[in-house]
Amino acid sequence: MADIWTECGIWVAAILTIAVYSFAYRDNPLFKFAEHTFVGVAVGYSFVQAIRGVKTFGIDHLTAGEALYIIPIILGFLMYFRYHKTLYWLYRYGISIIVGVGIAASFVRDIETSFLAQIAATAGINIIKADPAATLGNIVFLAAVATTLYYFIFTFPMLHTGRAKTLADAGRWFMMLAFGYAFAKTVVTRYNLMLGRLEFLLFEWLKLPK
Amino acid sequence: MAKSPLEYIESLPREIIYTILIICLAVPLVKPLGLPVPISSRVKEWHQYVEGLPDGAYVLVSVDYGVGSLPALEPFMVATLHDLFERNVKVVIMTLYSDGPICYESLITKVNPDAYGKQYGVDYVFLGYIPGGETAMKAVAENLHAAVPTDYYGTPLNQIPMLKDISGASDFAMIISVTPSGDVAQGWIRQWVTPYGITYMSCVLAMMMPTMEPYYPAQVKALTDAGRAGEYEYLIGKPGSGIRKLDAFSVAHIMLIIAIIIANIAYFALKAQKKGGA
């Protein structure tokens, strides 16, 4: 019994794969069908995951005796007053907790990981190295960090006019080269993904000899 | 007005580009072209260790991956077994994963030992899934017959010709493990390398290399990532699914580089034409 369902599953997956790839050529009914199937399944999937979230983050705690968890559950339902004509603002209590906890938890970590630690790492560079390419590299490294930061200075327009502008332009050049590298670097990973799907179509669906 | 050929090439419609891409990726998948492939020093080292095995040496090969990571890890294991079966060595295969036997079946059909004239029970044997992780490694090392009473097919070990006088780790020249798990890769060091000093070769996922590098080369004689299977296949002349992907990368990248060159030539020709014409 399982084999029929698996074989049928492979056919469904293959047709949906071709439907998605067909969009790259033209938008067509087959893609529109796959898109609406995908959104439909994803809606169902997200709804089930949300119920799981309400259960694991809320109801399980409540049943485990942590009575305080009734507060977020009430606020959760209060959020649906958003559709109410006059009491719409009641939704803000739930959102204010999400925003307060979410924003604070993330931005406070940025101070170390993406600010102080990055400056410390730059300050820790020992420029002179045995290998001349590395020494030159360190000089270029420092210049790139400094000019890129210089490029982003917004409220001192005089730094971006006249001869001072060359520093900002240098920053832009370094970023351009970095973007060229990062762009080309991802080509192989994207091709690897497509190879995976082509292997599925060629060997699992069409059953060509390996 | 219809586009001149130069304008057509310079702004090639996407349908043409995408069709060329699919052809460049699909053709090498079906028929490997065997394009030149760079061999990294790590893969060369792995091969040299296998070549250096004396005749009749015993090698423990542990298929330490499950069905989930099979696509990523199997090609390297297949190439390793091809390399081992080229030589006159005794290969004892086992697995620490409950779904390891499924991987063994898929593996052994691809390697096809009969082609090398290898006989089950004489040249190679499969002990099946041994539960317990590091405790299994330790048990096999200390007393093979006590730890594994029968092989995967149920024949008692003492009736298997090649395992008669094999008691444990000290009778093995080498242990090879291919695994996505850091604990397993490091477990073999603790149970086989430190106590018995056996030559240990480990193949892991690329993202785990940083965690394994500290052990190389002191405890792990040869360490590489499974993505290099194509190189190993090219080195031992056994094209498989690893080299097919590398071929597809080569063809697709070369197509892209040529396309960019053509586009730029057409661009400059157009500019010259306009300047000339204006």
Add this chain to the structure above:
Amino acid sequence: MIVSGRFMEFVALILIWVLAMIAIDKIKKGWTVSFRRIAGLDALEEAVGRAAEMGRPVHFTSGLNSLTGTWAPLTVAGLAVFGEVARLCARYRVPVIYSVYGTQVIPIAHELYKQAFLAEGRPEEAKPEEAIRYLSSSQFAYAAAVQGIAERERPAANIMVGPFYAESLIFAETFYRVGAIQVAGTARLYQIPFFAIVCDYVLIGEECYAAGAYLTKDPAHTGSLFVQDLGKMVAIVLGVIGALLTTAGTKAIVEFLKL
């Protein structure tokens, strides 16, 4: 009291917080701050104007937005840009489509949309249910649905600011193909190259956060931008001098930062 190793962070947080409040207060009391040009933000009005001429909608999206993840601040920055885009669309009477991934932003987006039409004196023209469309909370179903909108409603402008992941290039290429002018920005490093190379205008990292100050000249946002600039200057000075000192032999600055 403070966990070891986090003392310097605590000092930095307090310093930044106090400086921000001082700067905001001075700006409220008339201190004027001028800005260098940010091409991407200047282009917003041009993009909406173009959509008005061509009688086609403006599309906005903010990637895999979430108010509880690591990219909560970037999600709020995206919402701020949406507020400005909605104002422009109300002014130019152009329909706007906000393709939504994370449902947490829906109520905020609705408020911003209604406030924009209120500010432009056209509250009766606001149609939030049609403008703000939840597509999916799964990355690639959301991407497929946005591709459908691009091809079938053919927006004349596509504005993307927020936390983008692999779907960034799917959107950039699809909207290029339907001929939309694109202004795109994110702070996620490995997605910036796709916006920078494929879109008409790009907002790189911090420029996404500068929209509020640049477009509204609101004291709180302008004061923040000024303090951010001070932070960058400190980073340049400490970084370069630190490296020179390290080369000379003392790691004083590195130790100082790691307190």
Add this chain to the structure above:
Amino acid sequence: MSLAYRRHLPIIITFIMGIIMILQYFIVPKQPVEPYQITMQKVGETLTNWANLLAAFTIGFGMVNIALIHSRHVSRKTPGQWYYSAWLLFVAVIMVIVGIGGEPALGINVSKYQYDWMTTYVFAALSGTMYSSLAFYITSACYRAFRARTIEATALLIVGFITLMSRTPAFQAYLPQVIEVADWINKYIVKSSFRGILIGGALGAILLGIRTLMGMETGYLGRRD
């Protein structure tokens, strides 16, 4: 209802939540020992659970939005769209039923096989294929973008070329220097300029965080009602 309840109280709640989370970050070490550290960690975990719980609650906004848009298409029989919308709603309902019966965490486990079948052969297949369609888009983007129009674009083209060659197995075999040049570019130009962008972005996020907690950010989070 006075302004206090409509606007000021929510903003005060955001401020209090934010301060607690910041204090938790600075006070609680990896292994809390002191009693105040343990309680602070507990409070931090509880608030994080509350935020995730409330975030899960908001899924309803999406359901209402999708149901409204697509059922309107069906009721109005929008040409060329209504049957797609009907199919979408049908599939969504099926997935919800199968999902509630199949999601292990919900513990009903009636329709586990169907749920796994739907997630493997429909959901995962579509996700994997959409993700891999990037191979198309990066190819057409490369074809268009790597064009020597200006000096800057030429520099971008050269770096792109070197990087592409450094990733092509065939070139790596013949021209190994290509890898060294690409690695040099990555180590000294990419990592450095990305660090500059990272620091700038972090400052933007930090100041936005402070503004949000102080009730000075956008929309309901700050501006007059």
